[in-house]
Amino acid sequence: MSHPDYRMNLRPLGTPRGVSTVAGPHDIGASPGDKKSKNKSTRGKKKSIFETYMFKEDVSEGLKRGTLIQGVLRINPKKFHEAFIPSPDGDRDIFIDGVVARNRALNGDLVVVKLLPEEQWKVVKPENNDKETEAAYESDIPEELCGRHLPQQSLKSYNDSPDVIIEAQFDGSDSEDGHGITQNVLVDDVKKLSVCVSEKGREDGDAPVTKDETTCISQDTRALLEKSLQRSAKVVYILEKKHSRAATGFLKLLADKNSELFRKYALFSPSDHRVPRIYVPLKDCPQDFVARPKDYANTLFICRIVDWKEDCNFALGQLAKSLGQAGEIEPETEGILTEYGVDFSDFSSEVLECLPQGLPWTIPPEEFSKRRDLRKDCIFTIDPSTARDLDDALSCKPLADGNFEVGVHIADVSYFVPEGSDLDKVAAERATSVYLVQKVVPMLPRLLCEELCSLNPMSDKLTFSVIWTLTPEGKILDEWFGRTIICSCTKLSYEHAQSMIESPTEKIPAKELPPISPEHSSEEVHQAVLNLHQIAKQLRQQRFADGALRLDQLKLAFTLDHETGLPQGCHIYEYRDSNKLVEEFMLLANMAVAHKIHRAFPEQALLRRHPPPQTRMLNDLVEFCDQMGLPVDFSSAGALNKSLTQTFGDDKYSLARKEVLTNMCSRPMQMALYFCSGLLQDPAQFRHYALNVPLYTHFTSPIRRFADVLVHRLLAAALGYREQLDMAPDTLQKQADHCNDRRMASKRVQELSTGLFFAVLVKESGPLESEAMVMGVLNQAFDVLVLRYGVQKRIYCNALALRSHHFQKVGKKPELTLVWEPEDMEQEPAQQVITIFSLVEVVLRAESTALKYSAILKRPDTHGHLGPEKEEEEEESDGEPEDSSTS
Numbered sequence: 001m002s003h004p005d006y007r008m009n010l011r012p013l014g015t016p017r018g019v020s021t022v023a024g025p026h027d028i029g030a031s032p033g034d035k036k037s038k039n040k041s042t043r044g045k046k047k048s049i050f051e052t053y054m055f056k057e058d059v060s061e062g063l064k065r066g067t068l069i070q071g072v073l074r075i076n077p078k079k080f081h082e083a084f085i086p087s088p089d090g091d092r093d094i095f096i097d098g099v100v101a102r103n104r105a106l107n108g109d110l111v112v113v114k115l116l117p118e119e120q121w122k123v124v125k126p127e128n129n130d131k132e133t134e135a136a137y138e139s140d141i142p143e144e145l146c147g148r149h150l151p152q153q154s155l156k157s158y159n160d161s162p163d164v165i166i167e168a169q170f171d172g173s174d175s176e177d178g179h180g181i182t183q184n185v186l187v188d189d190v191k192k193l194s195v196c197v198s199e200k201g202r203e204d205g206d207a208p209v210t211k212d213e214t215t216c217i218s219q220d221t222r223a224l225l226e227k228s229l230q231r232s233a234k235v236v237y238i239l240e241k242k243h244s245r246a247a248t249g250f251l252k253l254l255a256d257k258n259s260e261l262f263r264k265y266a267l268f269s270p271s272d273h274r275v276p277r278i279y280v281p282l283k284d285c286p287q288d289f290v291a292r293p294k295d296y297a298n299t300l301f302i303c304r305i306v307d308w309k310e311d312c313n314f315a316l317g318q319l320a321k322s323l324g325q326a327g328e329i330e331p332e333t334e335g336i337l338t339e340y341g342v343d344f345s346d347f348s349s350e351v352l353e354c355l356p357q358g359l360p361w362t363i364p365p366e367e368f369s370k371r372r373d374l375r376k377d378c379i380f381t382i383d384p385s386t387a388r389d390l391d392d393a394l395s396c397k398p399l400a401d402g403n404f405e406v407g408v409h410i411a412d413v414s415y416f417v418p419e420g421s422d423l424d425k426v427a428a429e430r431a432t433s434v435y436l437v438q439k440v441v442p443m444l445p446r447l448l449c450e451e452l453c454s455l456n457p458m459s460d461k462l463t464f465s466v467i468w469t470l471t472p473e474g475k476i477l478d479e480w481f482g483r484t485i486i487c488s489c490t491k492l493s494y495e496h497a498q499s500m501i502e503s504p505t506e507k508i509p510a511k512e513l514p515p516i517s518p519e520h521s522s523e524e525v526h527q528a529v530l531n532l533h534q535i536a537k538q539l540r541q542q543r544f545a546d547g548a549l550r551l552d553q554l555k556l557a558f559t560l561d562h563e564t565g566l567p568q569g570c571h572i573y574e575y576r577d578s579n580k581l582v583e584e585f586m587l588l589a590n591m592a593v594a595h596k597i598h599r600a601f602p603e604q605a606l607l608r609r610h611p612p613p614q615t616r617m618l619n620d621l622v623e624f625c626d627q628m629g630l631p632v633d634f635s636s637a638g639a640l641n642k643s644l645t646q647t648f649g650d651d652k653y654s655l656a657r658k659e660v661l662t663n664m665c666s667r668p669m670q671m672a673l674y675f676c677s678g679l680l681q682d683p684a685q686f687r688h689y690a691l692n693v694p695l696y697t698h699f700t701s702p703i704r705r706f707a708d709v710l711v712h713r714l715l716a717a718a719l720g721y722r723e724q725l726d727m728a729p730d731t732l733q734k735q736a737d738h739c740n741d742r743r744m745a746s747k748r749v750q751e752l753s754t755g756l757f758f759a760v761l762v763k764e765s766g767p768l769e770s771e772a773m774v775m776g777v778l779n780q781a782f783d784v785l786v787l788r789y790g791v792q793k794r795i796y797c798n799a800l801a802l803r804s805h806h807f808q809k810v811g812k813k814p815e816l817t818l819v820w821e822p823e824d825m826e827q828e829p830a831q832q833v834i835t836i837f838s839l840v841e842v843v844l845r846a847e848s849t850a851l852k853y854s855a856i857l858k859r860p861d862t863h864g865h866l867g868p869e870k871e872e873e874e875e876e877s878d879g880e881p882e883d884s885s886t887s
Contacts, residue, residue, distance in 0.1 A: 047311065048310040048311050049100060049310065049311060049312065049313060050100060050103050050104055050308075050310045050311075051103055051234070051236070051310070052310060053103070053236065053237050053238070054112075054236045054237050056237075059112050059236070059237045059239075062112070062114075063112065067114070068112050068113065068114055068236065068237075069085070069088060069094065069112070069113050069114075069115070069233070070085075070110065070111065070112045070113075070239060071085030071086050071087075071088070071094070071110070071111065071113070072085060072086070072108060072109070072110055072111075072242070073085055073096070073102070073105050073106070073107060073108065073109050073110075073111045073235070074086075074093075074107065074108075075102075075106075075107040075274040077272075077273070077274060080099075080273040080274050081097070081098045081099060082095070082096075082097065083095075083096040083097075083101075083102050083107075084096065085111065085113060085233075086614070087231070087616075090614055090615040090616065091615060091616050092230055092231070092616045093230075093616070094113060094115070094230075094231045094232070094233050095121075095122045095230045095231065095232045095233070096113065096232070096233055096234065096235065097122065097232055099276070099313075100234075101232075101233070101234040101235065102234075102235055103234060103235035103236070104235075104238075104276075104308045104315075105235045105238050106241070106243035106245070106274070106275060107243055107272075107274045107275075108242040108243045109238050109239075109240065109241055109242050109243050110238070110239040110240040110242055111235045111237065111238055111239065112235070112236055112237040112238075112239055113233035113234060113235050113236065114233060114234055114236045115231055115232070115233045116232045116233055116234060118229070120232055121229040121230060121231055121232045122229065122230040122231075122232045123228060123229065123230075124228050124229065124230050242741060244338070244339060244340060244341035245304055245305040246302055246303070246304045246305075246320065246338050246339055246341070247268075247270035247271070247272055247275040247278070247302070247303055247305075247339055248270065248271050248272075248300050248301065248302055248303075248323065248332075248335030248336075248338070248339060249268055249269050249270035249271045249272075249275075249300070249301065249303065250268070250269050250271075250296075250297070250298075250299070250300070250301065250326070251266050251267070251268055251269075251280065251285060251289060251293070251296055251299070251301055251319075252266065252267045252268075252269055252293065253266060253267070253290065253293050254266070254267055261279075263282070264281065264282060265279040265280060265281060265282060266279075266280050266282055266285050266289065266290075267279065267280070267314075268280045268301065268303045268317060268319070270303070271300075271335075272339070275305075276305075276308070276313070276314055276315045277313075277314045277315075278303050278305060278314060278315045278316065278317035279312075279314050279315070279316050279317065280303060280317055280318065280319050281318070284318055284319035285319060286322070298325055298326050298327075298850070299322055299323075299324070299325065299326070300322070300323040300324060300325065300326045300331050300332070300335055301319055301320075301321070301322050301323065302319070302320040302321050302323060302334075302335060302338050303317045303318065303319050303320060304317055304318050304320050305317045306318055320338070323335055325850075326850040326851070327760075327763070327850025327851050329438065329565060329566070329756065329757070329760060332756050332851065333436060333438070333753065333756065336749055336752045336753065336756070337434070337441065337749060340745040340746075340748055340749050341745060342434050342441055342745065342746070342749060343426075343429065343430055343441075344434075344441045347426065347445045348422070348426075350422040351422045351423050351426050351445065352445060353422075354417075354418065354421045354422055354423035354424075355416070355423070355445060355447055355448065355452075356416075356452065361452060362460075363460055363462060363485065367462065367485065368485065370483065370721075371462070371482070371483045371484050371485050372465070372482055372483070372484045372485075373484070373485050374395070374407070374409070374463075374465070374484050374485065374486045375460060375485055375486060375487040376519065377395050377397065377407070377486070378395060378396075378397070378489055378520045378524050378525060378528055379393045379394070379395040379407065379409060379486045379487070379488050379489060380393060380394065380395075380457075380488055380489055380490045380491070380492055380525055380528070381393045381394075381455050381457070381488055381490075381491050381492065382394065382492045382493070382494060382496075382497045382529075382578060382581070382582050383491070383492075383493065383494070384493065384494060385493035385494070385495065388449070388450045388454065389433070389440070389442070389449045389450060389453075389454050389703045389704060390411070390454045390455040390456060390488075390491065390703075391410060391411050391453075391454075391455070391700060391701045391702065391703045391704070392408060392409065392410050392411075392455070392582070392586065392700050392701070393408075393409040393455045393463070393486060393488050394406075394407065394408060394409070394528075394532060394582070394585060395407040395409065395528065396528040396531045396532045396535075397528075398531065399469070402471075402472065403469055403470060403471050403472070403477065404469070404470050404471075404472070404531060404535065405467060405468070405469055405470075406467070406468050406470050406532070406535065406585065407465050407466070407467040407468075408465065408466045408467075408585050408586065408588070408589040408700065409455070409463040409464075409465045409484060409486050410463060410464050410465070410589070410699060410700055410701075410702065410708075410712075411453040411454065411455055411461065411462075411463060411464075411702060411703055412453075412461075412462040412463050412464045412483060412702075412712070413444070413448070413453050413702035413703055413708075413709055413712065414464075414702065414709050414712040414713050414716065415462050416448055416452055416453060417444070417448075417709060419713070419726075423444070423445075427443055427444055427706050427709065428706055428735060428738070429738075430443045430706070430742065431443065431705075431706045431707075431738055431739045431741075431742035431743065432704060432705050432706065432739070432742050432743050432746045433449075433703070433704035433705075433746075434746040434749050434750070435746075435750055436749070436750065436753040437558055437560075437567075437753045437754060437756075437757045438560060438565055438753075438757075442704070443703070443704055443705070443706060444703060444704075448703070449703050449704075453702075453703050454703065455486070455488050456488065456491065457488045457489060457490050457491045457514070457515070457517065458487065458488070458489070458515075458517045459487065459488075460485055460486075460487050461485070461486055461487070461488070462483070462484075462485060463483070463484045463485065463486050464481075464482075464483055464484070464699075464712055464715065464716075465480075465481070465482060465483075465484040465486075466479070466480070466481055466588075466589045466592050466593065466699075467479075467480045467482075468480075468588070468592075470535055472534065472535065472538070473535075473538045473542075474535050474536075474538040474539040474542060479592060481592075481593070481596060481715060481719055482719065483716070483719075483721060487517070489516055489517040489519065489520040489525065490513075490514050490515065490516040490517065490520075490525060491514050492513075492514065492525075492529075493514075494576065494578040494579055494582075495578075496512075496513060496514065497529050497578035497581065498576050498577060498578040499512065500525075500526045500529045500530065501529065501530065501533050501577050501578060501581075504530055507522070507523065507526075508522065508526065510522065529581075532581050532585070533577060533578075533581050535584075536580060536581040536583075536584040536585065539584045539585075539588065540580060540584050543584075543587070543691075544638070544641060544645075546638070546692060547636060547637055547638025547639075547641075547692035548637060548638065548641065548690065548691050548692050549637035549638065549640055549641040549689070549690045549692070550641060550690070551644075551662050551665055551666050551669070552575060552662065553659075553662060553663060553666065553790065554572050554659060554785075554787070554789075554790025555572065555573045555790060556570050556571075556572065556573070556754055556758060556789060556790055556791075557570065557571055557572075557573040558570045558754075558757050558758075558761070559571075566760060566764055567757045567758075567760055567761040567764070567765075568765075569761070569765070570757075570758065570761055570789065572788070572789070572790055586700045587691065589699055589700055590696055590697055590698060590699050590700055591691075591693055591695065591696055593697055593699040593711060593715055594607055594608075594695040594696050594697035594699075595695055596715060596718055597697065597711065597714040597715055597718050598677055598695055599718075600714070600717070600718035601677075601714060601717070601718065601724070601725075602677060602678070603677060603678030603729055604676065604677065604678055604714070604724075604725060604727070604729055604732060605676070605677040605678075605697070605714060606674060606675075606676060606677075606697060606707060606710050606711055606714060606732060606735075606736060607674070607675060607676075607677055607686060607695060607696065607697045608672055608673065608674050608675070608688065608696050608697050608698055608707075609672065609673055609675055609680075609685060609686050609687060609688060609696070610670070610671075610672040610673075610687070610688040610689040610690050610691070610696075611670045611673075611685075611689060612670070612689045613634075613668035613669050613670065613689070614668045614670060617667055617668035618634055618668040620668075621634065621664060621665065621667070621668060622634050624664070625661075627811075627812045627813060628813070628836065628837070630647065630661065631643065631647055632644070632647065632661070636692075637689050637690055637692050638692060640665065644658060644661065644662060644665070653839060656771070656773045656785075656787055656839060657773065657837050659773065659785060659787065660773050660774075660775050660785050660836075660837065663775065663785060663792075664775070669690075670689075671740070671744065672688065672690070673736075673740050674698070674707050674736035674737075674739045674740055675733065675736050676729045676730075676732040676733040676736055677729075678729030678732075679729050679730065679733045697711050698711060699711045699712065699715070705739070705743075706735075706739055707736070707739045710725075710732070710735065713725055755791075756851065758789065758791060759846075759851040759852070759853055760851070762844050762845065762846050762853040763846040763850075763851070763853070766844060766845050766846050766853070767843045767844060767845035767846075768788075768789070768843070768844045768845075769841065769842070769843050769844075769858070770786045770787055770788035770789060770841075770842060770844070771787050771788070771839055771840070771841055771842075772784035772785060772786045772787055772793075772839075772840050772841070772842045772855070773785050773787060773837060773838070773839055773840075774834055774835065774836055774837060774838040774839075774840060775792065775836065776836065777807075777814040777815065777816050777834055777835060777836055778807075778814070778816075779807035779816070780796065780797045780798065780805070780807070781794050781795060781796045781797060782794070782795055782816055782834050783795075784840065784842060784855065786842060786844065786855065789844075791844075793842070793844070793854070793855035794855070795842065795855050795856065795857050797816070797818065799854065799856060800818065800820075800856065800857055801820060801821045801859070802818055802819060802820055802821065803819045803820065803821050803829050804819045805817065805818050805819065806819075810835075813835060813836065814835070814836070815833060815834070815835050816833070816834040816835075817831060817832070817833050817834075818831065818832040818833075818834060818857075819831055820832065820859055820860070823859070830859070830860050832857075832860050840857055840858075841857070841858035841860075842855045842856065842857055842858060843855070843856045843857075843858055
C-alpha cells in the first residue's frame with residue numbers, strides 16, 4: 001500500500017535517549033508539512049505534539065485524591081485512533097480519542113489518565129449506546145469458563161474480532177467502512193457538540209478532534225445529555241510499559257527523497273496498526289535496501305521502539321532482525337512471539353546446570369521414607385494424544401463399603417526447581433508454557449517437562465497427591481494431601497478414555513489401547529475410568545446446580561502435513577465426556593488446595609479470583625436479549641448457565657443461535673486473576689464468578705504454570721514438609737501480577753497462532769464454504785460467526801454483487817435488505833433480508849495480501865433469507881479448551 005503523504009507527518013525528530021550512535025534529525029530545515037506555517041508566531045520553535053508526562057509524585061498524589069485514574073489501555077484493533085481504559089466503577093469505559101491524547105502509550109500499558117472537561121466528552125447517540133467501539137477488545141474469556149484445552153486454543157485472528165458484538169444500532173449517517181463520520185447530536189434543539197473524527201488512515205490519526213464551541217446547557221437537557229456522553233480522558237503518565245515495544249512489519253523508504261531524513265532513516269510500518277510508525281536508521285537496514293527497496297517489499301522485519309519524542313509523530317527504533325517472507329508460518333510465528341515478549345530462547349548453561357546431571361536419574365532412596373508409596377496402585381494419565389508434558393494422573397479404587405478412594409496425582413515439579421536458583425528465576429520470568437498450533441515454548445527445560453517431571457507410564461515419578469474418600473454421588477467423606485511416589489500404568493488419550501466410557505460393557509481390543517503395565521489389566525483401567533466418569537457426572541451436575549457457568553465456544557484443531565508443517569485441514573474440537581471427567585477432578589483438587597493453603601496462610605496464599613462481568617457491557621447485553629425476545633437471566637453465573645442450556649433446542653438452528661449468544665455472553669466477562677490473599681481486604685472479592693466458589697487456585701499444572709509451583713511450595717509448607725515461604729505478601733502479589741500478564745500474553749499468542757494457521761489454510765486450500773449466523777447488523781455491513789470454523793468475520797455490502805441495499809430498524813431490531821443483481825437478465829433480482837440470527841452461506845477466500853482472508857456472502861438460491869429449515873450438515877456446538885477449566 002503506498003502512502004503518498006508520509007512527508008506530511010515528518011516533524012523534527014529528537015536524538016533518542018541512550019542511542020548516541022544515531023544522529024538526531026534536528027534543525028534540518030522545515031519538513032514539507034511545516035512550510036504552510038511560515039508566518040505563524042510559532043515559527044522557529046519546535047512544536048511539541050505530545051504533552052510532557054507528569055512527575056511521579058504528582059501522579060501518586062492525583063491517584064490518591066481521585067483526580068487521576070489508572071487502568072490498562074486497550075486500543076481498538078480496527079480503529080486505531082480509539083482507545084479505552086476500564087472505568088474503576090465498572091461503568092462505561094473511559095474513552096481516549098486519538099494518538100495525541102494517548103500520549104505515546106501502547107496497547108496493554110498501565111496508564112494514568114486525567115478526565116477532560118465535560119464539554120470535550122465523547123458524544124454517543126442515545127440509541128447507539130456506543131456498543132460498537134466499547135466492545136472492540138480482544139476476547140477475555142477465562143479458561144474456567146470453557147473447559148480443558150488442547151494446545152490449539154483459538155477463536156479468531158486478532159483483527160477479525162468484529163467491532164460489533166452486541167446489536168449495534170446505527171442509522172444511515174454512520175459509516176463503518178473505514179471512512180470518516182461526522183455526527184451532530186441535537187437534544188431539545190441544543191446543539192451540543194459536533195465531533196469530526198478522521199478515520200481515513202493512519203496518517204491523520206494523530207489529528208486532534210475538532211470540536212464546535214459549546215453552548216450553555218439548560219438543566220432540563222442535562223439528564224438527557226448525560227446518557228449520550230462518554231467520559232473522555234488523556235494519558236498523563238505511563239505507570240508500566242507492559243507492551244513489549246517490539247513489532248513486526250515492513251520497511252519502506254521515506255517519501256521525500258530530497259529531505260535530510262531520507263539519507264539517514266527508513267520508515268518501518270508495523271503490521272499491527274496500534275503501534276506507531278517508526279523511523280529506523282538506514283545503517284540497521286540491509287545494505288542494498290536503498291538501492292533495491294522493492295526486493296524487501298514482502299520481507300517481515302522485527303523492530304523495537306527505543307524512543308518516542310514529544311515533538312515527533314513517529315517513534316524511533318532499531319531493527320532487530322529480518323524474519324523472512326511474510327505469510328510463511330515460521331517467520332510469522334517468531335514475529336508473534338517477539339511482539340508479545342515470549343522468551344523462546346534456549347535455556348542458558350547456568351539454568352541447565354540446575355538439573356540433575358547424572359542420567360538416567362533415579363529417585364534417591366531417602367525420598368521413599370518421606371513419601372507415601374503408591375506405585376502398586378492403578379494410576380493413569382488422560383491427555384491429548386499429542387501431549388508430552390503430563391502433569392496429572394488419576395486413580396480410583398473401589399472400597400468395601402461401596403465408596404471410592406479417588407486420587408489426583410500431580411508432578412512434584414518444586415522438587416526439581418530449587419528456590420532462588422537460576423532455574424527458578426527463569427521459570428518465574430517465563431511464568432507459563434506457550435502453546436502454538438505447531439509447537440510448545442516450554443516454561444521449563446525439556447528434560448524436566450518431558451522426562452523427569454512428566455508422569456510417563458511405567459516409570460517411578462515424584463508426585464504431590466490429593467486423595468479423597470468419595471461416595472458414588474461425589475460427596476467428600478475424607479481428604480488427604482501429601483507427597484507421594486507413583487508409577488503410572490498407562491498413558492490414555494482422551495479418545496481412549498472416551499471409547500471406554502462409550503463401551504461400558506464390552507472389552508476394548510488391546511490393539512485399540514496403549515500399552516498397559518503387566519501389574520494391571522485393561523479391565524481394571526476400564527473399570528476405573530467408568531467409576532471416575534460416574535462420579536464426575538455427579539460432581540458436574542452438583543456444580544451446575546450450585547450455580548457454576550460454562551461458556552463453550554467453538555475451537556479449531558488442525559491437521560498438519562508432517563513434511564511441510566502446513567495445515568491440511570481443520571475441525572471444531574469436540575469437548576466430550578472424557579474431557580469433562582478430567583476437568584471435574586482437577587477442579588476438585590484446585591478447590592481443596594485453595595482451602596488448605598488459605599487456612600494455613602491467610603495472608604500469604606496464592607489464589608485465583610474471577611471478578612463478575614463488567615456492569616455496563618452486561619446491561620447492554622440484557623437490553624439486547626430483551627429486544628430480541630430471548631429469555632436470558634443474567635442475575636448470576638448459575639442463572640445465565642441455566643438460560644443458555646435450557647432456552648435452546650438441539651436442532652442445528654437453535655445450536656447456532658446458542659453459539660452466537662454464548663459468544664456475546666463472553667464479551668462482558670473479565671479475566672480470572674492470580675492474587676495474594678493478604679493484599680485483598682474483602683473476602684467477597686476472593687470469589688470465582690464462573691465456578692461460583694469462594695476460594696480457588698491452580699495446583700494441577702506445575703510443569704507449565706509457575707503459579708502452580710508456588711502453590712506446591714505453599715502446600716508443602718502447610719503440611720510441614722518445609723519452612724514457610726520467605727515471600728512478603730506484596731512480593732507474592734508482584735509475582736501474581738507477572739503470572740497474570742504472561743498468561744494473558746500466552747493466550748493472545750495462542751489465538752494468533754490459530755488465526756495464522758487458519759489464514760494459511762484458507763490460502764492453501766480455500767475458498768472454504770460454511771454456514772454462518774449473523775451476530776450484528778450495521779448499515780453497510782454485518783458480522784457473522786462462521787459455524788464450521790468458529791471464526792468471526794465482517795461482510796461488507798460493497799464487496800457483494802448487489803443492485804442496492806437498504807438498512808432500517810424494525811422496532812428496535814436492525815435489518816439490512818440486500819437486493820442482488822440477477823445472474824440472468826430474465827430473472828427478478830433476489831432479495832435477502834439480514835437480521836441478527838439469520839443463517840447465511842458464506843465463502844472464505846484469501847486476499848492478495850499475505851494472510852488476509854475475507855468473507856463473501858453466497859448468492860441466495862431463492863428469494864428471502866436462509867432460515868432454520870435450510871440444513872445441510874451437522875455442526876458441533878462444544879469447544880476445545882487449552883487446559884483444564886482449572887486453568
